[in-house]
Amino acid sequence: MTRTPVNVTVTGAAGQIGYALLFRIASGQLLGADVPVKLRLLEITPALKAAEGTAMELDDCAFPLLQGIEISDDPNVAFDGTNVALLVGARPRTKGMERGDLLEANGGIFKPQGKAINDHAADDIKVLVVGNPANTNALIAQAAAPDVPAERFTAMTRLDHNRALTQLAKKTGSTVADIKRLTIWGNHSATQYPDIFHATVAGKNAAETVNDEKWLAEEFIPTVAKRGAAIIEARGASSAASAANAAIDHVHTWVNGTADGDWASMGIPSDGSYGVPEGLISSFPVTTKDGKYEIVQGLEINDFSRSRIDASVKELEEEREAVRGLGLI
Numbered sequence: 001m002t003r004t005p006v007n008v009t010v011t012g013a014a015g016q017i018g019y020a021l022l023f024r025i026a027s028g029q030l031l032g033a034d035v036p037v038k039l040r041l042l043e044i045t046p047a048l049k050a051a052e053g054t055a056m057e058l059d060d061c062a063f064p065l066l067q068g069i070e071i072s073d074d075p076n077v078a079f080d081g082t083n084v085a086l087l088v089g090a091r092p093r094t095k096g097m098e099r100g101d102l103l104e105a106n107g108g109i110f111k112p113q114g115k116a117i118n119d120h121a122a123d124d125i126k127v128l129v130v131g132n133p134a135n136t137n138a139l140i141a142q143a144a145a146p147d148v149p150a151e152r153f154t155a156m157t158r159l160d161h162n163r164a165l166t167q168l169a170k171k172t173g174s175t176v177a178d179i180k181r182l183t184i185w186g187n188h189s190a191t192q193y194p195d196i197f198h199a200t201v202a203g204k205n206a207a208e209t210v211n212d213e214k215w216l217a218e219e220f221i222p223t224v225a226k227r228g229a230a231i232i233e234a235r236g237a238s239s240a241a242s243a244a245n246a247a248i249d250h251v252h253t254w255v256n257g258t259a260d261g262d263w264a265s266m267g268i269p270s271d272g273s274y275g276v277p278e279g280l281i282s283s284f285p286v287t288t289k290d291g292k293y294e295i296v297q298g299l300e301i302n303d304f305s306r307s308r309i310d311a312s313v314k315e316l317e318e319e320r321e322a323v324r325g326l327g328l329i
């Protein structure tokens with residue numbers, strides 16, 4: 001194998017998403033079946049032993065593409081020379097915790113990680129934030145990394161995108177492979193807006209094919225937007241394998257490109273497109289090529305969509321104000 005290995009850092013490596021993610025990265029599903037990887041696992045000190053156990057299992061898989069594993073509780077070590085950073089570890093909301101407390105607790109994680117990325121990561125670093133609240137955690141990390149191009153900080157809405165694909169496929173009696181150009185707009189939260197007005201099912205407009213605004217407003221959108229809570233209710237734990245799968249999809253798409261005639265959803269810094277205030281990390285339809293993404297331009301946004309996009313963007317603005325007030329950005 002002649003290619004230089006790509007350094008991939010995963011934070012929260014001993015957590016449930018970490019366990020579902022690391023083996024897939026090591027097997028080549030993140031970057032490609034011909035791309036060797038070195039894994040860096042970042043955990044908090046009490047979870048280092050568990051991370052070591054996962055590393056032992058990774059060794060035991062004898063993945064031909066896996067060229068090394070390093071484990072650390074120091075972000076300066078874990079992000080040293082890293083090319084792809086998957087920021088999964090985050091502080092979950094616990095009983096009695098207000099939103100401000102949650103943002104502050106996550107600021108204590110994502111600000112130092114952003115700084116470590118700024119100071120130590122490779123020049124081509126790409127960052128995906130999975131840990132919630134993902135969009136605003138991405139904003140915090142980005143603000144702490146002024147030397148890294150802002151567009152390298154992204155947040156995950158691909159799980160929402162994938163959830164929406166399946167719901168639409170079920171409704172239309174098609175398969176997910178028949179569906180193209182679906183979009184998640186806004187925040188990875190219950191205000192997100194899954195948009196099928198530009199989507200196609202087997203080449204035909206999805207909204208026209210469905211032709212059922214009541215289903216759209218009362219079933220499809222709430223099912224997708226509240227799916228995370230439904231999984232917690234059913235499983236007694238939040239989505240893990242599907243979240244890891246979406247993280248793989250997000251980075252694979254970013255690095256390897258979207259298919260002709262299709263797009264994906266990514267939480268990315270707004271350039272002001274579609275009236276989303278510049279700098280907010282909000283989900284958009286994007287095409288990707290040569291490791292870069294571009295927002296799909298020129299889509300007509302009807303009133304139904306406009307009010308929902310605006311509501312989610314308003315929530316993102318409020319989160320941005322809150323972290324600004326806490327001095328985190």
Ligand SMILES: NC(=O)C1=CN([C@@H]2O[C@H](COP(=O)(O)OP(=O)(O)OC[C@H]3O[C@@H](n4cnc5c(N)ncnc54)[C@H](O)[C@@H]3O)[C@@H](O)[C@H]2O)C=CC1
Nearest residue numbers: 012014015016017042043044089090130131132156159243
């Ligand atoms: N954007 C999305 O679509 C989704 C996001 N999530 C979020 O992903 C995050 C992780 O989920 P799980 O793996 O299920 O949680 P988990 O609780 O099983 O694992 C989190 C891990 O992060 C570690 N951690 C905490 N602080 C850290 C720090 N400063 N540095 C490194 N590691 C640290 C913990 O020790 C723990 O091992 C949560 O915030 C969850 O809400 C989950 C599903 C979907």
Ligand SMILES: O=C([O-])CC(=O)C(=O)O
Nearest residue numbers: 132159227228229238239
């Ligand atoms: O709420 C959570 O921790 C899980 C989550 O983001 C999701 O499943 O979309």
